[in-house]
Amino acid sequence: MRRLLTVLAAAVPLVTAAVYLPSAAAEPENSASTTFRCTSASIPLNAPAGTKIESLTAVSRPTGSVEVPPVSPLPGATIPDVPAHCEVTVTVGHPGAGDHAKVQVWLPESGWNGRFQAVGGSAFAAGDYGSALAGAVRNGYAVATTDAGVSSYLDVSWALDNKGKINKTSLENFASRSEHEAAVVAKQVANGVYGRSASYSYFNGCSTGGRQGYAEAQNYPGDYDGILADAPGIYWDEFEVATVWPQVVMNEEQTYPTKCELTLATQSAVKACDKLDGAADGIIGDPATCDYDPRRLIGTTLECEGKQVTFTAADAAVVRKIWDGPRSTSGKKLWYGPTVGADLTALADSKTGDDGTSVGAPFLVPAEWVSTFVKKQPAYDVSTAGYSEFQKLFRQSQAEFDDVIGSDDPDLSGFRESGGKLLTWHGQADQLIPTQGTVDYRERVEKKLGGAQRVDGFYRLFLAPGVNHCAGLGNTGPAPTDALGTLTKWVEQGKAPQTLSASVKDASGKTVTRDLCLYPRVPQYKGNGDLADASSFRCVRPHH
Structure with missing residues (x-):
């Protein structure tokens, strides 16, 4: 159990860290004045196709700390200095199915950057329990997550029905359906609270969250302008x-x-x-x-x-x-x-x-x-x-x-045609999800859609040497410092990343920086210069 706690605790905060880091991207052009109405009456909702809205609540939260509850096997946490925000909870179900998926949307009272962000889950948890939500609000995002109506990281009591057969409704919700429905609901919530739509929509997830991001690109290509899907659990049924x-x-x-x-x-x-x-x-x-x-x-x-x-x-x-x-x-x-x-x-x-x-x-x-x-x-x-x-x-x-959950369809033509951008990094020392599976998928997309150059126009992969699962504890290699900001620049300013900035502190406490290479290129030392400085390396074609 101790090893499980270490691995999960390392993986889960990654999404939080990725959101906490300030984005260097400029504000959206139309993020000017907004109204702010944190009431249920101000949020008219049209239920996503095939669903019904079972409940909707809106609660104003003052500036202060957010208490994240303990969710087995992880302990609770306190997130300080979270700005005043509106917490909206919507419960969605499918008539006759007996399922109840909760969508949480947090919206900052002031300083909204005009962007919407959804955050994914980890292991068998479909969403976030508060850490990533709080981090995104601190960075000015309207942010959402869904529990897909299932349980927590390791509780799969929902998987089988009373006859011992797969609960197909819950599995479909966990696999992809609830994530899409959360996007539909949350965008309407933002529109109701602020009186206007978000300028751009992003998805941010790692591991299970990474798989959810790929499922969105494959199945619901119009949901997001940009998807950050790291160490993705694609090929779920195989890996x-x-x-x-x-x-x-x-x-x-x-x-x-x-x-x-x-x-x-x-x-x-x-x-x-x-x-x-x-x-x-x-x-x-x-x-x-x-x-x-x-x-x-x-x-x-x-x-x-x-x-x-x-x-x-x-x-x-x-x-x-x-x-x-x-x-x-x-x-x-x-x-x-x-x-x-x-x-x-x-x-x-x-x-x-x-x-x-x-x-x-x-x-x-x-x-x-x-x-x-x-x-x-x-x-x-x-x-x-x-x-x-x-x-x-x-x-x-x-x-x-x-x-239902492979999330490995290489036909991303719909996402490409929608104008979306997909950014992925995966640690080369990932101990839980084989890195080569992500490489395999990328190469299949190239074969399907006409080669590396055409795919690079909307989907870019970066491998991180020495980085473990979701950049958890004990990395030796530098992990990305602001991949979400990089994705934002790509979506909003057309600045496609050639490298991804990364850093790590070595055993002596010194900061080591690297520029992660755009796949398939790999890092090569120039032969001189400080090994802790990214400028001492260049990206070259692989030698194998």
């Missing part, structure tokens, strides 16, 4: 099953490397491949060029939690299979493994009993997906699956869920 692969490997091979050994393998790979970009800075600039073999560690002894541990040939075999990624029983590659250099301890976690016997300890998000959605047996233990069972689970997840 969620794929990320239990480390547990399957350890179970099948009956070998459970300790956290110390997994960390040793990761650190050794980083050390071996560090200089491939010309810079000895503790970061693999282009992990695709790293061919480190963990068999080089066989026989290495290390101190681990007070015990002497020896890295064995069996440990090396497990690490190699995890990096390689899931394969069928015939050897066909099914999906991507974690990037070399990503932390393996979240997905390849295990625990050892008093008798010395080790068993797998799966990361709960993919474990819940496999047990509850795919197997429809919430008590199923994914750590007991072997290679044959894994292959069945993977194929079943694809067959049952790709259409």
Whole structure:
């Protein structure tokens, strides 16, 4: 549970951080005078197609702190200095379906920048619980989120009906429908409160939120002018099953490397491949060029939690299979493994009993997906699956869920024609969602829509070396500092980004800056200059 808290706590605040950072983009041209009416009567709503409005409330909140409630497994938080704002809550349902999705819209009383922003969710939570909402209000946005009528980060009690079958209404809401309906509702709310429409609309999300952003671009291309969708959980039906692969490997091979050994393998790979970009800075600039073999560690002894541990040939075999990624029983590659250099301890976690016997300890998000959605047996233990069972689970997840939650349709022509802009960054050390899946999608879009140049006109991808899932805790590489501001400039001023500004503080507290490269380019050290300064690097074509 402690590791789960660390990973989720690292991922969830990312959206907040991205919103908190001030945007350098200019004010919209027509963000002049507005009225401000925080009353239910001032907000006439037309229900989105196929829905009914069940309730609407509007409450004025004074300037002060916002208390974010504890939502398992994360603790609560206090967000200070939130400006006075109107909190509007709308409940939306589908007649006869028995669902109730809550849409929250927060609107600053003064200083509205004329923009609307929606914020996405994380894990099995469809939306935000207050942190990102408060951050956006502090930056002058009218902001919205939806709970899609489902539960929290890890509660999937909504997934199955009383007959043990998939609750299709709730799954469709979580997958994409509620996000679209929230956009329709929230824009009307802003119009009612301010007496005019928002000049521009943006979506901002990472992980589950990133997947929601892609679903919006694919299914509802007119909802947003700009979509910031980071570390996106696209190919949901594949990657969620794929990320239990480390547990399957350890179970099948009956070998459970300790956290110390997994960390040793990761650190050794980083050390071996560090200089491939010309810079000895503790970061693999282009992990695709790293061919480190963990068999080089066989026989290495290390101190681990007070015990002497020896890295064995069996440990090396497990690490190699995890990096390689899931394969069928015939050897066909099914999906991507974690990037070399990503932390393996979240997905390849295990625990050892008093008798010395080790068993797998799966990361709960993919474990819940496999047990509850795919197997429809919430008590199923994914750590007991072997290679044959894994292959069945993977194929079943694809067959049952790709259409509803895959969020991987490469036809973005509707979004392109609507004038929308899609900006994505993904950490090259993402330990939870394989980075290569995002690259795979981008390349499929290029094939579908006529090549890289045509796609770059509305969709740009940036990879962040050394950055983990949603730029959570423990990054070694610089993470984007104001991707939302960059997207805003692209949408409103036509300034398409060639690089994405990023920074991180190193172990000594010094700020390290980089300019993330537009895919497919990768960073290369110029051969001289401060390794902590972005100007010492250039973006070049990959060498693989």
